[in-house]
Amino acid sequence: MTSFRLDQGGLIDRNTPLNFRFDGKAYQGFQGDTLASALLANGVQLMGRSFKYHRPRGVYGSGSEEPNALMTVGRGQEQESNLRATMIDLYEGLDAQSQNAWPSLKTDIMAVNSLLSAFLPAGFYYKIFLGSANFWLLPEYFIRRAAGLGRPNELANEDDYQHHFTHCDVLVVGSGLSGVAAALAAARSGASVTLVDEHDKLGGQGLWREAAQREWLHEALAELADYPKVRLMSRTTAWGHYDDNMVACVQVEGDPGKPLSAHQPRARAWHIRAKRVIYATGAIERPLVFANNDRPGVMLAHAGAAFAGKFGVLVGKSLVLATNNDDGYSSARLLADAGAQVHLLEARDQVSEALQDSLKGSNVELSLGQTVLSAKGGSNGVSAAEIGGLDGKSSRLINCDGVLSSGGWSPSIHLHSHTGGKAEWRDDLQAFVPGKRLQEGVAVGAAAGLFATHEALASGWQQGITAAQDLGHSVSAGHAPTLDIASIETSPIMPLWSNPKPRKVKGKAFVDFQNDAGSSDVVMANQEGYRSVEHLKRYTTLGMGTDQGKTANINGHALLAQAQGRAIAEVGTTTFRPPYTPLTLGAFGGPHVGASFAPIRRTPMHDLHQDAGASFVEAGMWMRAEWYTRDDEDMWASIKREARQVRQAVAMCDVSTLGKIDVQGPDAQEFIQRLYCNGMKTLAIGKVRYGLMLRDDGIVFDDGTVARLADNHYYMTTTTANAAAVLAHMEYHLDVVWPELKVRVASITDQWAGMAVAGPRSRDMLQAALPHIDMSNEGLPFMGFVDTELNGLPVRVLRISFSGELAYEVHTPARFGPQVWQALSETGKDFGLMPYGTEALGALRIEKGHVAGGELDGRTTPADMGLGKMVAKKKDFIGRLGLLREGLNKADRPTLVGIMPADGRSNVIAGSQLTEEGQVGGFGSMTKSLGWISSAHFSVEHDCFVALGFIDKGSERIGQTLFAASPVDDEHLPVNIVSPHMIDPQGERQYG
């Protein structure tokens, strides 16, 4: 291994050395290095082990295309895995570890997989599953341990991530020559411009390729930085292009693995809405496919050039560089100028004189009609290359310490592809370029297949001006930039997808390094019938993984086309989908984690419940008191005490979470009539009525109460869960179906607090609290309400019951909720009042046979729930025609029943199936289900569990003993089917 740091050159700061560690060993690099360049400078070539075979791997690229050099960086809280060494900017104290190797990178015992590669062929996972399921378990045991990427950090991520939203006229993605030209043209024209680039420095490869390019970039970027309407963003990856030019970006703020400074986010997610998007995303070089092309020390020609030009690191002193296109020449020249001896193998027999002349005066030896056939070397680098003609016969071995290849360039058309844009094959470039587009995004420079400097500049400039002018900006941008760089007559690229393998050479020729997919795997997949590129991808995993085949796809698809004797354009390419590169999940979550994940809704009386010892349960976004613990009670003791108090004295429950809707207008009565399936016309002012709402298909949607406040004014309640859906349902019918109805609706859920006061002593208690009101059965009969004042606070007292007891609800504007609750609690002391939670509430309504969420499950009709008689015959309503459907009127539909354990003590499980057979075998056994249990709870009245459920011909089965089977719990319990009204079937308590 001979790569070393050059004395000069590169964009690094040699005055700022940085200490870092890799696999525990200390090294030094410079400010401006990436982890990859710093490791190479220290002679470290072995950077990882491959996913499947654990083959030793070195760095292959120099940017976000990197398939091999995946690292885990940082320790403890900061540890982050699967980062590309080429994209990690070096910092003082960086601590990196290799992945997928045990016990160490150098002596990875899993490398035995490499020898077993015959047993891990393409489509291995498909094939193994064709055998018996048990056979899978053996290889699975080993593969789970052997294959894999880095380990995720299992500690909670405490880092801060931010979300940002911004707009601009023109978004330019990529800050190479074409991108900067586009940004400058648009900015000079008067447009607002955002320029993003994934690297830490803006400017792209022009910063280190040619002095003229660098000078122009520096000037242009300095000018851009002065425009107030221009935003320049480095370390920002535009990873997805969505509808209407919404481009999603992630900006790396805190270096991975490094503790954050105060108020510093780890990353920022940007949602940029642009009127025009310009893709100056460049192109990605692809390798030539030859035997052992995955050895450390083998890499892309461009990467070798970038390490020398950008970082001042020479990847070898004696290099073999194989190419089939003109770009290999500039890489060869740059490497030779940096001090390497380069043997340039040109696959083409003929190239232009000018191209050959471009090497004049450099230490490059050119051989035409030659290419590399195999690399020789181990985990610490290459020692020689077998080279020869394309017939593969006349091969010879030459010593070298690095093998580089350029198989052509693939424009980065990912963002164009995200929006549904088509990929178009160009034979002259042997590449896909952006074709038909669906969004206002346009590619420039290399991303559009325009590789030469002057083409890149001109296309960027032109599109920048066009974009600005389209948007009405008309300031003259001046002349297009020109650089003093000679353009050389080009020679067409030679399609070359797989180099011949000399007979004696062993070793795979890799196409996709990260997934260990070789050219032989592509051929095999095709033989086995996986003929589409999408099938090839799934079968061989070619193009999957963290790099998504950035260097592999075109070679793989071309090999597939070759195997089928078809054109590449015909075979096509897989669809690129976001994200462009792997992203940290934290950026997606942003600040919306933990307590900020979703809004928390608290009732006005929340603090009082907390003081009273409430345990809270999340119901939708609401926090509801589920029970109140007293002294050293356990949960069940609290729930039973509260339920018993309702049945025996009086207790109070916060029902503020019920949806409340205010309905007003001259047609309010007609609308309410149509909304509910039961009659509402006769509902008088001062009265409240239970209402059942259907969907248009006849299925029960929601239930609640309707109070008529005035001729044209109603006050509705809905269930907690359906509050938003009911409002939207009403709005839809008013906006769309019956726009002629003069009605307005408004959600007032948050504006009103509510509390249920229930129990045989509730009347006496409320009478004491409201001495000026006649609370007698005559004064406030069942389903009546009254608006009055309690201690000077406005209250609405409604006589309605959910528990089946004599009960009332007291509603008050939200801001008075706590005072009213406290006032009632004070008065209630003499009556034994205590608060009860949702658990007791649920138990009480099940005993009474009142339906709720478990029963309103989107499958049941009013008749199914025993409420068929409620359905009005003499009016039209939503769901009336739906209810006529044959299937909803079958005699054997499951209907509501009550259920009690036959032994009077066992726990009945909601969700159990009701069966006739006693013994249901374990999970997966078969028996006919007659119905199901929809809700279950403990009944204080019966001193045992009770449940509601639905069963075929329910009313005929009352008195039968069946079985409640819950195979997943391995439970089968004899149960008695009873009337759903398990207490007070005549309703004497609530009416009394």
Added chain:
Amino acid sequence: MMLIPCPWCGERSENEFTYIGDARRKRPDTSALEVSDATLQAHSDYVFLRDNPKGWHQEYWQHTSGCRAHFKVERNVVDHRIRASVKADEELPTFPEGR
């Protein structure tokens, strides 16, 4: 993420809206207590049948996190372009075949 033009509020981001569905289906008048087979059929079509055209589609959206109004848009379901948006009780303009 689409920009949806609410006739009341202007262009707003898709996540403020709820998709409601096909704007060409009409709920039949069901007010007559006697239900004819034709009404039953029309109602059934309204509840259960949806066209799924490739291309332009007239549909209702609700500006749920905005003004809450329902309105009609004509959207191309292939590429999500929206070429017209009107209030719920207005008619969408007609366009020549194709575009």
